[in-house]
Amino acid sequence: LQKLLETLNGVRPLLGLTTQELHPLFQLLKGDPDLTLPRRLTPEAQKALEKVSDALSNRQASRRIENIKIGLYVMLSKFQPYGFLAQWEPKQQDPLIIL
Structure with a gap:
């Protein structure tokens, strides 16, 4: 879970997601530090995964x-x-061109 969230946090800006939107997933890291214990997705975390x-x-x-x-x-x-680098081209269907 920790590795997955680390990766998601790295690509988050490229996907147009905010830390706030992924916050329910990071909440799953709280609790018992035993990595072998099973974890359950909350409904909020499930919605965050769907956004990803x-x-x-x-x-x-x-x-x-x-x-x-x-x-x-x-x-x-x-x-x-x-932050991210982008261009704005109103003639495009999606005018924000993320580089």
């Missing part, structure tokens, strides 16, 4: 479009800020 699954299914990295400025976007969440 949806984001993995729907997100993709894009290539840079020449002649369009690259911006650094900073998002503030309840737990921590995060």
Whole structure:
């Protein structure tokens, strides 16, 4: 579980997810430190996993479009800020192009 959450936290900004959205999963780490004990997903943690699954299914990295400025976007969440590089192209179906 700890390794999974470490990986999810690393790709979280690429998936467009906030730490706040994954918070129910991190709550599963609380409690008995014995790693051999079984853990159960709470309904909130299940919803968070579904968000991760949806984001993995729907997100993709894009290539840079020449002649369009690259911006650094900073998002503030309840737990921590995060940033990403992107371009804005209103002519695209999804105008935010995350690099």
